[in-house]
Amino acid sequence: MHASPSRHRAWRSGLFVAAWGFAAIGSGGAAEDRDTGAVAFINERIASAWAEAELEPSPRATDGEWCRRVHLDLVGRVPTREELRAYLEDRSPAKRDALVSRLLGAEYVEEYARHFTDVWTTILVGRDTTNELVNRPGMRQWLRRVLARNMPYDRFMEELVTATGATTNREGVEGFNGATNFLSGKMEEMGVDNGVQATAKTAQIFLGLQVQCTQCHNHPFNKGKQNQFWELNAFFRQTQALRRREGGDDVRYVELVDSDWAGEGGNPQEAELFYELRNGVLKVAYPVFIDGTEISRSGYLPATMADGTPYGVNRRRELATLIRSSPLFPRAIVNRLWAHFLGSGFTKPVDDLGDHNPPSHPELFGGLADRFQEQGFDLKELMRWIVLSEPYALSSRGTRRNRSDDPSRGEKPAFTRFYLRQLTAEQLYESLLTATEADKTARAEDAAKTKDAWLSQFVVAFGTDEGDESTTFNGSIPQVLMMFNGDLVTRATSLGGGGFLDRIVSSDGTDAARINALYLAALARRPTAQEIKSASALVAARRGNVAEALQDVWWAVLNSNEFILNH
Amino acid sequence: MSLLPPFPAGMSRRHFLSHVAGAAALASPAVDFTNTLLANAPVMRKRRKAAIMLWMGGGPSTIDIWDLKPGAATGGPFKPIPTSADGVQICEHLPLLAKQMHHLAIVRSMSTREADHTRGRYYMHTGYVPNPSVDYPSYGAVIAHELADQAPDLEIPPFVSVGGGSVGPGFLGMTWAPFAVDSNGNVRNLEMGVDKARLERRLAMLNTIESRFIAEQRGGAADDHRRVVEKAVKLVTSPQMDAFQVAKEPREVQERYGTSSFARGCLMARRLVEAGVPFVEVDLGGWDNHAGIFDTLSQRKLPDLDRAMAALVADLAERGMLDDTVIVWMGEFGRTPNINGGGGRDHWARSWSAVVGGGGFRRGLVVGETSADGKEVTSEPFSSQDLMASVLKAMGISLETTFTAKNGRPMKIANSGKVIGELFA
Numbered sequence: 001m002h003a004s005p006s007r008h009r010a011w012r013s014g015l016f017v018a019a020w021g022f023a024a025i026g027s028g029g030a031a032e033d034r035d036t037g038a039v040a041f042i043n044e045r046i047a048s049a050w051a052e053a054e055l056e057p058s059p060r061a062t063d064g065e066w067c068r069r070v071h072l073d074l075v076g077r078v079p080t081r082e083e084l085r086a087y088l089e090d091r092s093p094a095k096r097d098a099l100v101s102r103l104l105g106a107e108y109v110e111e112y113a114r115h116f117t118d119v120w121t122t123i124l125v126g127r128d129t130t131n132e133l134v135n136r137p138g139m140r141q142w143l144r145r146v147l148a149r150n151m152p153y154d155r156f157m158e159e160l161v162t163a164t165g166a167t168t169n170r171e172g173v174e175g176f177n178g179a180t181n182f183l184s185g186k187m188e189e190m191g192v193d194n195g196v197q198a199t200a201k202t203a204q205i206f207l208g209l210q211v212q213c214t215q216c217h218n219h220p221f222n223k224g225k226q227n228q229f230w231e232l233n234a235f236f237r238q239t240q241a242l243r244r245r246e247g248g249d250d251v252r253y254v255e256l257v258d259s260d261w262a263g264e265g266g267n268p269q270e271a272e273l274f275y276e277l278r279n280g281v282l283k284v285a286y287p288v289f290i291d292g293t294e295i296s297r298s299g300y301l302p303a304t305m306a307d308g309t310p311y312g313v314n315r316r317r318e319l320a321t322l323i324r325s326s327p328l329f330p331r332a333i334v335n336r337l338w339a340h341f342l343g344s345g346f347t348k349p350v351d352d353l354g355d356h357n358p359p360s361h362p363e364l365f366g367g368l369a370d371r372f373q374e375q376g377f378d379l380k381e382l383m384r385w386i387v388l389s390e391p392y393a394l395s396s397r398g399t400r401r402n403r404s405d406d407p408s409r410g411e412k413p414a415f416t417r418f419y420l421r422q423l424t425a426e427q428l429y430e431s432l433l434t435a436t437e438a439d440k441t442a443r444a445e446d447a448a449k450t451k452d453a454w455l456s457q458f459v460v461a462f463g464t465d466e467g468d469e470s471t472t473f474n475g476s477i478p479q480v481l482m483m484f485n486g487d488l489v490t491r492a493t494s495l496g497g498g499g500f501l502d503r504i505v506s507s508d509g510t511d512a513a514r515i516n517a518l519y520l521a522a523l524a525r526r527p528t529a530q531e532i533k534s535a536s537a538l539v540a541a542r543r544g545n546v547a548e549a550l551q552d553v554w555w556a557v558l559n560s561n562e563f564i565l566n567h
Numbered sequence: 568m569s570l571l572p573p574f575p576a577g578m579s580r581r582h583f584l585s586h587v588a589g590a591a592a593l594a595s596p597a598v599d600f601t602n603t604l605l606a607n608a609p610v611m612r613k614r615r616k617a618a619i620m621l622w623m624g625g626g627p628s629t630i631d632i633w634d635l636k637p638g639a640a641t642g643g644p645f646k647p648i649p650t651s652a653d654g655v656q657i658c659e660h661l662p663l664l665a666k667q668m669h670h671l672a673i674v675r676s677m678s679t680r681e682a683d684h685t686r687g688r689y690y691m692h693t694g695y696v697p698n699p700s701v702d703y704p705s706y707g708a709v710i711a712h713e714l715a716d717q718a719p720d721l722e723i724p725p726f727v728s729v730g731g732g733s734v735g736p737g738f739l740g741m742t743w744a745p746f747a748v749d750s751n752g753n754v755r756n757l758e759m760g761v762d763k764a765r766l767e768r769r770l771a772m773l774n775t776i777e778s779r780f781i782a783e784q785r786g787g788a789a790d791d792h793r794r795v796v797e798k799a800v801k802l803v804t805s806p807q808m809d810a811f812q813v814a815k816e817p818r819e820v821q822e823r824y825g826t827s828s829f830a831r832g833c834l835m836a837r838r839l840v841e842a843g844v845p846f847v848e849v850d851l852g853g854w855d856n857h858a859g860i861f862d863t864l865s866q867r868k869l870p871d872l873d874r875a876m877a878a879l880v881a882d883l884a885e886r887g888m889l890d891d892t893v894i895v896w897m898g899e900f901g902r903t904p905n906i907n908g909g910g911g912r913d914h915w916a917r918s919w920s921a922v923v924g925g926g927g928f929r930r931g932l933v934v935g936e937t938s939a940d941g942k943e944v945t946s947e948p949f950s951s952q953d954l955m956a957s958v959l960k961a962m963g964i965s966l967e968t969t970f971t972a973k974n975g976r977p978m979k980i981a982n983s984g985k986v987i988g989e990l991f992a
Contacts, residue, residue, distance in 0.1 A: 276905075276907075280905055396785040396786065397783050397784055397785050398784040398785065398786065399784075403784070406786065406787075408786065408787055408788070409738075409972075410701045410702075410738075410972060410976075419786065420785050420786040420787075420788040420789060421788070422788065457755065475741050475744075475788070475791060475792060475795060476741060476744040476745075476746070476747075476795060477724060477744075477746055477795055477798055477799050477802060478746070478747065478754075478755065478756075479795075480792075480795050480796055480798075480799040481754070481755065481756040481757065481799055481802075481803070482755065482756050484756060484759065484799060484803070485756040485757070485758055485759060485760060485803075486755070486756045490760070528779060530775060530779070531775055531776065531779070534771065534772050534775040535772065538768055538772060541768060548765075552765065552768055552769045552772060553772055555769050555773075556769055556770075556772035556773040556775075556776060557776065559773050559796070560773060560776040560777055560780065561776075561777050561780050561781070561788070561789045561792035561793065562776060562777075562780040562789075564792065565785075565788055565789065565792070567785055
């Protein structure tokens with residue numbers, strides 16, 4: 001027999017209690033314009049924090065800068081020259097609102113879905129393309145579909161956490177469900193089905209909890225915390241990722257299934273797992289959520305007995321329900337999206353909301369999360385609020401009165417200006433295609449494959465069982481060399497194939513107008529007098545070979561800090 | 568109209584580079600002095616200090632490698648063998664290294680707390696546990712930064728990571744970031760494809776755009792980019808890139824190291840150190856052996872490690888480089904003395920071993936000890952920062968060095984770790 005774990009878990013509140021005091025912010029009356037209300041709420045909270053810190057915000061960004069950043073953040077690429085022109089010419093005072101509505105509306109739904117499919121693919125399954133248990137096209141298909149219809153975020157999480165079915169959409173494969181790819185590669189370690197990675201990633205992504213760390217060493221090793229990890233892990237024990245093979249040993253697809261589980265002790269009524277303390281003592285764990293809520297210990301899936309009495313439980317479904325009702329669930333996504341748009345989350349890292357890591361703006365953070373929940377977990381709505389807010393509208397230029405506000409120096413962010421950040425590899429790729437007005441008619445799936453192949457050059461794997469990885473797409477020399485000489489940039493700057501540069505060269509107008517076109521396409525601004533002068537010097541040096549001179553200008557523009565940074 | 572051909576017909580890359588070298592002058596006038604400095608290279612080389620870190624990604628089972636417990640329940644099947652160092656025993660599957668142990672020292676009393684890969688990798692590389700508000704520099708960045716003056720002619724990056732990603736430069740900035748290459752020494756996208764005059768014009772135009780953007784005070788990332796561009800320009804025009812070409816070594820040298828990618832990495836590390844690179848990390852992953860550990864170790868990991876590391880140590884010693892080149896062998900942690908149900912060992916940070924050698928280190932000894940079952944350190948325990956402080960001392964880097972983090976806070980080098988006294992005479 002094993003010691004029964006305590007049924008009273010209120011004391012184990014370390015992960016749960018919001019020590020930073022989230023104020024409950026009223027949602028206002030039904031008549032309230034939720035948009036305006038939420039944006040005003042952000043602006044007011046942010047401004048009062050500025051006042052408190054005695055900081056003054058930077059002036060607003062120019063129209064061109066704002067147009068560029070909102071395209072990069074919502075559809076994952078720079079604006080086309082046409083989109084930029086339309087926005088700059090719009091004289092309406094509500095033009096920002098109108099552009100956001102367009103980018104989040106039907107017209108751009110495919111680009112929006114493609115961009116956030118990139119973002120979520122990296123979050124859910126990483127950048128490693130070599131895990132045979134994950135079918136990236138399957139993951140992407142599912143994401144594109146649910147993002148295109150703006151599936152409410154609670155449903156999105158439930159589908160991922162409870163998914164069953166086949167990972168791969170191929171002829172002869174039944175029961176395709178792309179959502180299974182989130183967990184299919186995280187169920188086993190070295191041939192043991194223990195769901196350790198599934199536990200860690202689910203907690204990290206949907207609850208902002210780093211259980212992997214708190215399990216053993218954020219603080220000196222601690223029995224309670226190890227309990228918590230394995231009790232959360234117990235929710236995944238009815239689940240298996242089954243390899244379906246064809247012919248030889250190649251995995252054709254993976255099927256994620258739930259089935260009755262007898263537990264490691266062999267008693268399905270009380271299906272338990274064992275884990276080992278450091279001193280070698282075996283302990284037992286049943287499914288208990290992080291807030292101490294216990295569910296049935298049964299290992300049986302839901303069914304009814306002959307007399308009609310229901311029994312059993314689907315542990316992952318219970319987990320999804322518990323996650324949905326956790327106050328950390330909306331906070332985790334609000335923090336992630338806030339960081340996506342503003343370059344810094346309320347906490348760093350964004351997926352560590354433990355009480356050892358207090359947020360920069362607790363009231364704003366809590367209030368936004370509450371509103372997001374009340375609004376029905378509508379992701380696009382949350383994005384609207386953030387991109388229409390004042391901090392998102394600010395210039396990235398520092399002033400004398402806010403220079404100290406720089407999270408890259410380890411300061412808590414005050415959002416007095418728009419923080420510079422590198423384009424992601426995905427944004428850079430799409431932006432190069434956009435800036436060079438490349439043909440984008442390829443099938444979405446083929447396009448994604450080509451892009452994946454390009455992206456894979458930056459992935460560095462760490463050789464651990466957890467599939468840890470890092471990227472060389474981090475502003476270091478290899479990335480600069482890729483921009484200098486890589487295929488993609490070579491193609492973008494090539495002449496003679498009837499591409500973008502050829503069209504610019506053969507267009508009507510002056511050389512200055514051509515240089516202008518290059519700047520607008522990549523940087524969403526016109527060249528300065530100094531830049532026109534430098535570019536003209538290039539043309540002169542080429543003794544009239546305007547095409548090659550423009551090629552050199554274009555190469556320089558695409559290689560500039562201004563192009564590869566979101567500002 | 569077409570692009571110029573990459574090289575005029577009959578022109579070798581090296582020849583081309585000698586033409587383009589002038590372009591680097593845009594980035595740094597130092598390049599003009601290259602030839603003079605190269606002429607003095609043998610003299611310089613003697614004084615240059617360097618470190619080679621052999622990083623065992625995944626957490627190697629040091630109880631099976633450097634600190635065996637024959638007969639204990641936790642001991643596993645491997646037997647210890649005597650080595651060239653008096654009284655020092657290591658695993659039977661390291662016969663070649665056993666002949667080099669008089670050059671090395673085993674620290675058997677490492678005791679840390681980070682038993683998660685990501686955190687352990689960071690902690691062992693920086694001497695600091697991960698902190699949300701300060702990003703600390705790793706060994707490579709600290710050493711490259713401190714030794715920047717000793718090789719002013721160095722055009723290749725001073726911190727090279729072979730076959731892995733290492734850990735970044737933290738608050739020291741992207742200038743000191745690891746330059747990652749694969750073990751074949753291939754650096755992608757090195758060919759500029761245009762002639763010198765044209766490259767110069769392109770870079771001048773680029774400089775106009777970058778300078779304007781930097782002047783607008785938008786944040787450090789703008790200036791960082793320019794500095795990395797300058798380094799990249801130096802790199803593509805540098806004949807020193809030859810150091811990455813392991814294939815240029817005589818066949819018998821290559822054979823001595825072995826054929827694995829780790830072997831090529833070790834050989835490349837020696838070439839890079841000869842060229843003046845002060846820090847090279849060579850990664851050997853695959854130590855995360857939660858199941859079937861003994862077969863994996865005896866059949867794959869240890870033979871790979873044995874041949875390449877033994878060749879590296881011997882080669883450095885024979886070339887007279889060992890006194891100026893520190894070797895550090897470690898992973899993010901060790902593995903559980905208890906053998907699990909799958910015949911594997913899990914993560915274990917409380918008691919494990921690291922190995923050092925070369926530079927100012929005493930050699931041919933063991934420091935510290937663990938209990939009979941390997942579960943406890945029974946002598947004075949040492950931390951990541953202690954090991955780091957010792958490595959820096961062995962390289963002649965002052966432990967009084969203080970950095971200023973971006974938030975203005977002073978940071979003592981190696982997190983104020985204390986030197987492991989027994990490692991020094």
